[in-house]
Amino acid sequence: MSLFTSVRLEITSKCNLNCKYCHNLDFANKNNDMTTEKIKALLISLKKELGVNKVLLTGGEPLLNSDVVEIVQLLTDLKIKSDLVTNGKLLTEKMINNLSKAGLKRIRISIDGVGDEHNKYRIGSNVEELWEKCKYIKNNTKINTVVHTVSSMHNANKMFDIYKKILEVKADRWRIFDVGYEGAANQNIKELDVSTYYHEFMDQMSRTLRHYIEHSLINKLDIEANGVFKTNLLTKPPMLNTYEEKNKYFKKILNLSPCAYIQHQSTIRSDGKGTLCQFFS
Ligand SMILES: C[S@@+](CC[C@H](N)C(=O)[O-])C[C@H]1O[C@@H](n2cnc3c(N)ncnc32)[C@H](O)[C@@H]1O
Known part of the structure; x- marks a missing residue:
């Protein structure tokens, strides 16, 4: 039996946000993305050779890969559970419907606050829009919806409010993280210090x-x-x-x-x- 059956796959290094704590900064915007053919061949071999049964699509921002729906469809055809983590900027209703039709099982949307003032490190993100998108997913698809929240001094006193918002949009899961000191976070350790x-x-x-x-x-x-x-x-x-x-x-x-x-x-x-x-x- 294979040692691992779950894979995190970066389907692009491109990103359309500039998060102040981004742990992946050293791997972002590299201009070295695999072609879709290569990604597909890789997934087929991961299934065949290792029996991989879960894949998390990430990046960069995975929705910047224009073939993301095709990739999800391939995962569905291969009977691999598909999961995607996104900043949600490109998550239009059309995109949500297409991902749903292609069989996406789970979506994780990164939201650090109830309003933009608690979401200060996700520069370029619009929180209100993101909550609306969560609602849309829950009301119109069967995709399991997860909210990812990274804690900071800007949202620590808003955890209860975020929780209430999560109940309101009926998300299935809330994952809360402390800041991992990697990438961009490494350059801002003092400001991001959990002890504060x-x-x-x-x-x-x-x-x-x-x-x-x-x-x-x-x-x-x-x-x-x-x-x-x-x-x-x-x-x-x-x-x-x-x-x-x-x-x-x-x-x-x-x-x-x-x-x-x-x-x-x-x-x-x-x-x-x-x-x-x-x-x-
Ligand atoms: C690196 S992003 C990539 C996917 C997508 N661009 C997004 O923003 O959701 C994946 C997740 O990692 C989280 N993240 C980024 N840097 C982090 C850090 N230093 N510590 C903990 N979580 C972090 C983000 O908030 C996001 O939920």
Whole structure:
């Protein structure tokens, strides 16, 4: 069996935004894109040789590849689950419908705020338009919709509002990231420093998760917090009272991605008691 079955594929290095934290800056706007024929041959061989069954199309900005719909169609024909992450600028209704017809399974739209003032690092993006596009996708297609949010000092105190907006547009999943110090982010480390907004972020997430649990929204929306936030959310779940609440929180919210330890290493404390991972109390 193959060692990996999921691939992240950059179908262009071109980008139409200039994000201040872009981790991919060193690989952007290179003028070295593969031709569509090459991409197609590559996908066919990934399926045949390695049994790849999931491909995330990215870039650069993947919608700047004018053959993106054709590529999605090929993935569908090959029975490979297609996923696409986009800044949404070129996501017209026509494009959404074409991607849907070609069988796109999941779309991730990058939105860092409720309004442009919280989205300051995604220079050239229009947040209001993006929320409308999320709504359109949910109301008119079966594409699973994910919102990607990178945290910063401009949006840390807006996490609850972003969450409310995500509920309003009925997205399926919310993925929250801290800034990875790569590419452009490396040049702005001080300004992007997580410690400047960490506590505010955690307060907002506690409020968010409390609301999420109180309103039993677990089957409506997945929330996934990544990076430096994971550990704290594991060790200090937001004021959960009953066993049922705790059970829901751990099982659904933190079960899969936030704690890789669960997958491979459980802990036995000095008193002989076992926990699923070292960060569970
Ligand atoms: C590099 S972009 C490429 C796809 C597309 N151009 C877009 O903006 O969505 C993919 C995702 O990475 C996120 N991202 C970029 N730089 C990051 C960083 N330094 N740390 C964490 N996430 C980052 C973006 O917000 C976006 O959701």
